[in-house]
Amino acid sequence: MITAGVDIGSLSAEALIVQDGKILSYAIGKTGAKVKMAAEEVINKALKKASLTRDRIDYITGTGYGRVTLDIADRTVTEITCHATGAYYLFPNTRIVVDIGGQDSKIIQLDSRGKVVDFVMNDKCAAGTGRFLEVMANALELDIEELGPLSLKSRKNVPISSICTVFAESEVISLIAEGCQRRDILRGLHEAITSRIIGMGSKLRWDGEVTMTGGVAKNTGIAHILAKKIACPMNIPEEPQIVGALGAALVAQRTRSGSHE
Amino acid sequence: MNIRKTGENLIRSSLHSGPILGLTDMISRHLAYRNDGLGFKIWLRHFFSIVKDSMLKRKPVIWTSIFVPSELIYAMGCVPFHVEIFALIAAHLNVSKEMIHAGEEEGYSSDLCSCYRCGAGLSSRSFFPRPDIIISSSHLCDGSTAFFRNMARYYGVPHLLIDVPYGDDEGAKNYVSGQIRNVISEAEGILSSKFSMDKLEETLAISNETRRYHERFNKLREHVPAPFSGANALTYVSAMIFMSMGTYDGLSFFRTLCREVEEDIEDSRPAISNEKHRLLWLHQVRPYYKNTIFSDLEARDAVIAFEEITYIFWSPYNLRDPIESLAKRMMENINLGPIERRLDAVRDMVKKYSIDGIIHFSQWGCRWSSGGAYILRSSFIDEGMPFLVLNGDCADPTNYAEGPTKTRIQAFLEILESR
Numbered sequence: 001m002i003t004a005g006v007d008i009g010s011l012s013a014e015a016l017i018v019q020d021g022k023i024l025s026y027a028i029g030k031t032g033a034k035v036k037m038a039a040e041e042v043i044n045k046a047l048k049k050a051s052l053t054r055d056r057i058d059y060i061t062g063t064g065y066g067r068v069t070l071d072i073a074d075r076t077v078t079e080i081t082c083h084a085t086g087a088y089y090l091f092p093n094t095r096i097v098v099d100i101g102g103q104d105s106k107i108i109q110l111d112s113r114g115k116v117v118d119f120v121m122n123d124k125c126a127a128g129t130g131r132f133l134e135v136m137a138n139a140l141e142l143d144i145e146e147l148g149p150l151s152l153k154s155r156k157n158v159p160i161s162s163i164c165t166v167f168a169e170s171e172v173i174s175l176i177a178e179g180c181q182r183r184d185i186l187r188g189l190h191e192a193i194t195s196r197i198i199g200m201g202s203k204l205r206w207d208g209e210v211t212m213t214g215g216v217a218k219n220t221g222i223a224h225i226l227a228k229k230i231a232c233p234m235n236i237p238e239e240p241q242i243v244g245a246l247g248a249a250l251v252a253q254r255t256r257s258g259s260h261e
Numbered sequence: 262m263n264i265r266k267t268g269e270n271l272i273r274s275s276l277h278s279g280p281i282l283g284l285t286d287m288i289s290r291h292l293a294y295r296n297d298g299l300g301f302k303i304w305l306r307h308f309f310s311i312v313k314d315s316m317l318k319r320k321p322v323i324w325t326s327i328f329v330p331s332e333l334i335y336a337m338g339c340v341p342f343h344v345e346i347f348a349l350i351a352a353h354l355n356v357s358k359e360m361i362h363a364g365e366e367e368g369y370s371s372d373l374c375s376c377y378r379c380g381a382g383l384s385s386r387s388f389f390p391r392p393d394i395i396i397s398s399s400h401l402c403d404g405s406t407a408f409f410r411n412m413a414r415y416y417g418v419p420h421l422l423i424d425v426p427y428g429d430d431e432g433a434k435n436y437v438s439g440q441i442r443n444v445i446s447e448a449e450g451i452l453s454s455k456f457s458m459d460k461l462e463e464t465l466a467i468s469n470e471t472r473r474y475h476e477r478f479n480k481l482r483e484h485v486p487a488p489f490s491g492a493n494a495l496t497y498v499s500a501m502i503f504m505s506m507g508t509y510d511g512l513s514f515f516r517t518l519c520r521e522v523e524e525d526i527e528d529s530r531p532a533i534s535n536e537k538h539r540l541l542w543l544h545q546v547r548p549y550y551k552n553t554i555f556s557d558l559e560a561r562d563a564v565i566a567f568e569e570i571t572y573i574f575w576s577p578y579n580l581r582d583p584i585e586s587l588a589k590r591m592m593e594n595i596n597l598g599p600i601e602r603r604l605d606a607v608r609d610m611v612k613k614y615s616i617d618g619i620i621h622f623s624q625w626g627c628r629w630s631s632g633g634a635y636i637l638r639s640s641f642i643d644e645g646m647p648f649l650v651l652n653g654d655c656a657d658p659t660n661y662a663e664g665p666t667k668t669r670i671q672a673f674l675e676i677l678e679s680r
Contacts, residue, residue, distance in 0.1 A: 065664055077671075116672070118647075121668070124652075124662065
């Protein structure tokens with residue numbers, strides 16, 4: 001059985017194809033303004049990589065904030081269930097998933113069977129997400145990929161008091177003007193983001209392994225600080241951005257085979 | 262007739278004018294012809310009688326908060342005007358955003374509950390009847406005391422406050438009873454009208470009889486599948502609990518609801534067609550502006566089987582001790598006092614209504630509710646009961662984000678589906 005998962009986030013779109021529980025291929029693209037087109041593009045890319053045609057796909061599950069507009073999906077499932085399913089598949093001892101995406105962050109608690117028990121999401125404000133980091137990268141005149149490695153070189157933490165994207169950007173500009181090193185400012189930003197995540201997730205039970213997913217997990221600076229702050233082992237998938245699509249493809253397998261989720 | 266459009270027109274016109282009162286009748290008739298039962302029509306009749314009585318000043322108007330028993334106001338021969346309920350009606354009529362903005366222009370902080378900001382806006386735009394007295398209570402809603410005090414200053418009328426303490430011992434009961442007596446005595450002076458204890462006893466007797474039907478209505482709702490929609494209970498049933506207790510409309514309303522629900526059970530007419538998940542809704546309110554929460558729940562076969570607001574927390578009134586009974590009613594509120602009181606009541610609801618999952622609606626600016634949500638949540642999660650804290654706003658549509666709300670609701674239902 002071949003199934004696909006399509007995850008349409010606010011910034012990026014991912015498609016992943018699974019055959020009998022094994023990953024065949026995946027593709028990552030930008031969501032842009034046209035959600036349906038982004039979905040078509042990533043699924044076609046993933047099909048091409050796997051040398052498959054669309055008619056070979058038995059079932060497609062859509063997820064992510066753009067899931068409601070996906071007409072190629074047979075079913076839609078939230079990114080909460082999908083990230084949990086994907087993370088559990090990759091790391092079966094996962095009990096907490098920290099998913100930081102383009103505009104929201106979620107912390108998901110799983111039981112030993114990989115079922116979602118509880119979750120929390122950021123409310124109303126996108127501070128500390130991918131979009132926040134994009135704004136800060138712009139203020140620091142850096143590429144988004146440079147943020148993590150540069151912050152790891154910091155020897156001094158420059159605290160950032162505001163987590164509001166607009167105020168934090170002003171604060172960063174002021175700190176640059178005061179002559180602070182960009183690497184130290186970045187460390188301060190990463191400290192603020194991780195504190196926010198931990199504060200948000202304090203309602204949940206942090207035991208077992210933690211798996212970090214979503215595009216922000218690629219930021220080694222944030223991952224490093226988060227791992228230090230939590231008292232649990234932390235996993236970062238090789239490609240954290242595709243975990244939602246992976247979960248969606250696995251949910252599609254279960255749905256198609258009629259097994260209980 | 263487009264009810265939302267009509268609402269906008271209605272609210273933008275002077276409610277004091279004759280044609281507008283005619284329009285309220287028209288809306289009433291229009292809504293009554295919808296496929297709602299007689300109970301719904303009784304609610305409309307009662308609502309519009311309050312609108313007319315207060316706008317036309319047929320009786321003295323007492324602005325009051327929802328936590329003051331309406332029996333006290335009816336026994337005074339006055340019409341109770343609940344600011345919170347009219348603010349929520351404004352939300353339903355799609356005009357709350359504008360009125361909240363008007364309230365904020367008056368200087369009210371956006372941290373204040375949207376009911377009062379909206380009420381302030383409606384008041385500043387002269388949509389509310391001028392009060393003769395304002396009577397409010399201190400319990401649960403701390404923002405209301407300052408709001409009503411300010412409104413009293415605005416209209417130049419007395420504000421009588423019933424201070425309800427946290428504890429419920431004999432001393433506290435005497436303290437509250439004493440204040441109710443003071444309120445009655447002050448009101449007698451202001452209205453130049455003698456308060457009748459016989460009238461109070463009669464009002465409380467009607468309320469006790471209403472309570473009996475309310476209890477029966479709640480008992481009927483234990484039926485699986487749920488015979489009555491929680492989305493409706495959170496609108497007109499809850500409004501009647503606040504507005505109609507002690508009146509024959511209230512009695513007739515709950516008696517009718519019982520008959521209608523009995524018929525629905527007998528004829529196998531459940532609230533939703535394919536019930537799979539039975540939910541409990543915590544907190545007094547829900548979003549009243551246009552939203553997709555309840556349709557999203559129903560689309561996934563989830564029904565609000567019961568809600569905290571319709572839970573009967575008060576004992577029947579003792580007619581030989583009416584003032585003390587009113588004090589007791591206020592002090593028995595499950596949201597007053599230690600959180601264990603609310604926790605025990607919620608556990609009772611979970612058991613009686615065969616609940617699969619709980620949604621706690623945390624109203625923006627509502628401290629007592631949001632403050633207790635964490636303890637409730639952790640207690641129920643530990644007991645294996647899925648629990649969603651849904652932060653939101655009952656009246657302010659700008660505090661509602663459809664996408665993230667849909668994700669929360671859907672993910673919560675996915676947890677239920679995977680069990």
